[in-house]
Amino acid sequence: MADIFAITTRGLEQVSAQEIAAIPGTIIKTVAYRRVEAACKDINALANLRTVDDVFLKLQTWLSVGHQRSELARFTTLSTELGLDSLFSLIKRLRPLTRTPRFSVTANFVGKRNYSAPEIKASVADGILSRYDEWRYSEDDEESEINLRVFIDHDTAVVGMRLFKHPLHRRDYKIDHLPGSLKxxxxxxxxxxxxxxxxxxxxxxxxxxxxxxxxxxxxxxxxxxxxxxxxxxxxxxxxxxxxxxxxxxxxxxxxxxxxxxxxxxxxxxxxxxxxxxxxxxxxxxxxxxxxxxxxxxxxxxxxxxxxxxxxxxxxxxxxxxxxxxxxxxxxxxxxxxxxx
Ligand SMILES: C[S@@+](CC[C@H](N)C(=O)[O-])C[C@H]1O[C@@H](n2cnc3c(N)ncnc32)[C@H](O)[C@@H]1O
Structure with missing residues (x-):
């Protein structure tokens, strides 16, 4: 069983939880603000989810995340402790990855802070590069093979590795865009x-x-x-x-x-x-x-x-x-x- 979390639209958490729960061998663990956590037997099947924005293999939960700038140094330290190898191997079974992948970081938070999302990303990237010095960091998610996600809800951060190359909310069929088009x-x-x-x-x-x-x-x-x-x-x-x-x-x-x-x-x-x-x-x-x-x-x-x-x-x-x-x-x- 792999621990996963999906990010969804605020207000649609129960709808997404229901969709995830319908995948055989899946147990829902938490339904929280914009997030559904689950244990999942068949991670391949998660590619078919349609109501979520994206889905990640869960790495860690960081507790007591504060609002002060000193947290940035803590994010770097905590990121050096992230053991990415096993999730990397799991994802490599789903899609091709180079041995020294280019990675990006995505961060978002709820509540006021004295630091910004780009600063969280840079701090996390520093921590990862200090442990995986052959990996290459890219600020551009399009260029990267691996995406690390830091989702901070008040004082709790959930950290994960995106399962698929592109976010699930992106649909290849959308070749024509209109203003006001629905997600x-x-x-x-x-x-x-x-x-x-x-x-x-x-x-x-x-x-x-x-x-x-x-x-x-x-x-x-x-x-x-x-x-x-x-x-x-x-x-x-x-x-x-x-x-x-x-x-x-x-x-x-x-x-x-x-x-x-x-x-x-x-x-x-x-x-x-x-x-x-x-x-x-x-x-x-x-x-x-x-x-x-x-x-x-x-x-x-x-x-x-x-x-x-x-x-x-x-x-x-x-x-x-x-x-x-x-x-x-x-x-x-x-x-x-x-x-x-
Ligand atoms: C919010 S948009 C729908 C977006 C759509 N769900 C999508 O994903 O692209 C509303 C649409 O209503 C159309 N519209 C406005 N007045 C209309 C009317 N009287 N009859 C039919 N369509 C109308 C607009 O042209 C616009 O494309």
């Missing part, structure tokens, strides 16, 4: 929350670059989407093609969907945000007209999951609300059950 793990979490299954028909009436459509299709759903912008429609089609999934994507106004009543099993959508995406109409009118259309085209009892920074504009009482953190904002996932 793929959040799109996957929406699909997971809706318990999308093979042959479920899912609609995203505000599909943008198609992230939700692709993530739901990769979980086996039949997907239909659209956007008022032709550019978005083309990008969504290209991204679906690049992900090798089928998606019916149309140019439309979500307030007037050219779809039959009761056509789809559910809706997953990331509503236009006043700040992020320019919307010409009055946002409240658009939300309410679009919601009426969603209710019409979703089968009775079907689910409507909406990610929005303005849930109040929908004027509804949701069955569930989950607040997440995203790009400095705190949007909510609203779950509505369509009237029977």
């Amino acid at each position: 793929p793990p959040i799109a996957a979490a929406l699909a997971q929350l809706a318990t999308v299954q093979a042959d479920t028909t899912i609609l995203d009436p505000f599909c943008g670059g198609g992230t939700i459509l692709v993530e739901a299709a990769l979980m086996g759903a039949k997907v239909i989407g659209g956007d008022v912008s032709l550019d978005a429609v083309i990008k969504a089609q290209e991204n679906a093609l690049s992900a090798s999934v089928k998606a019916a994507v149309h140019q439309w106004d979500a307030a007037h969907l050219p779809l039959a009543t009761g056509l789809v099993d559910g809706v997953l959508s990331n509503l236009p945000w006043g700040r992020q995406v320019a919307v010409d109409e009055n946002l409240k009118l658009l939300y309410q007209a679009a919601l009426a259309e969603m209710r019409r085209v979703v089968k009775p009892g079907g689910q409507i999951l909406l990610l929005t920074t303005h849930p109040e504009l929908l004027d509804v009482k949701p069955a569930e609300e989950i607040e997440i953190s995203l790009y400095g904002q705190t949007p909510k996932i609203i779950r509505l059950i369509n009237r029977e």
Whole structure:
């Protein structure tokens, strides 16, 4: 069994824990702020996780991490004590690594400190280089074969080695980017929350670059989407093609969907945000007209999951609300059950 930890979006920890727990031979140990720790038999299977940002083999936990600059010297000392060889060998079974790898360090923290993330990285890199003097440090993660992660939550730091070459939140299918495009793990979490299954028909009436459509299709759903912008429609089609999934994507106004009543099993959508995406109409009118259309085209009892920074504009009482953190904002996932 290998000890691992995954980093996820704040608010989606339980969703990610559920996804990790579904991997046979995995035991969840801790679910904390943006982090799920587990013991895992089949680390290869972790490559298929879709709701997490990234996954690491756990090296150590550092306790009593303070806020003062003197901690930087302590990070260096603690890093000289990190025995990287066994994890290095484990990862080498998954992917090719050179004998003297180029490594990067990523650091982040919660709470105020008198030191910065770049200073933590430099201190940790110094410690590692003093023990592994043939290894080469790169500030650029793209250039490195190994990434060490220091995740500090108040006075506890969890330190790990990234399992895969690239972070899991990166999707190769995203060849076309749009402003306001959703982080793929959040799109996957929406699909997971809706318990999308093979042959479920899912609609995203505000599909943008198609992230939700692709993530739901990769979980086996039949997907239909659209956007008022032709550019978005083309990008969504290209991204679906690049992900090798089928998606019916149309140019439309979500307030007037050219779809039959009761056509789809559910809706997953990331509503236009006043700040992020320019919307010409009055946002409240658009939300309410679009919601009426969603209710019409979703089968009775079907689910409507909406990610929005303005849930109040929908004027509804949701069955569930989950607040997440995203790009400095705190949007909510609203779950509505369509009237029977
Ligand atoms: C937050 S973005 C969706 C991002 C998408 N989930 C992605 O990952 O790329 C909202 C989208 O709503 C579209 N939109 C705004 N008003 C619309 C309307 N009346 N009908 C359909 N789409 C609209 C915008 O063009 C934008 O692409």
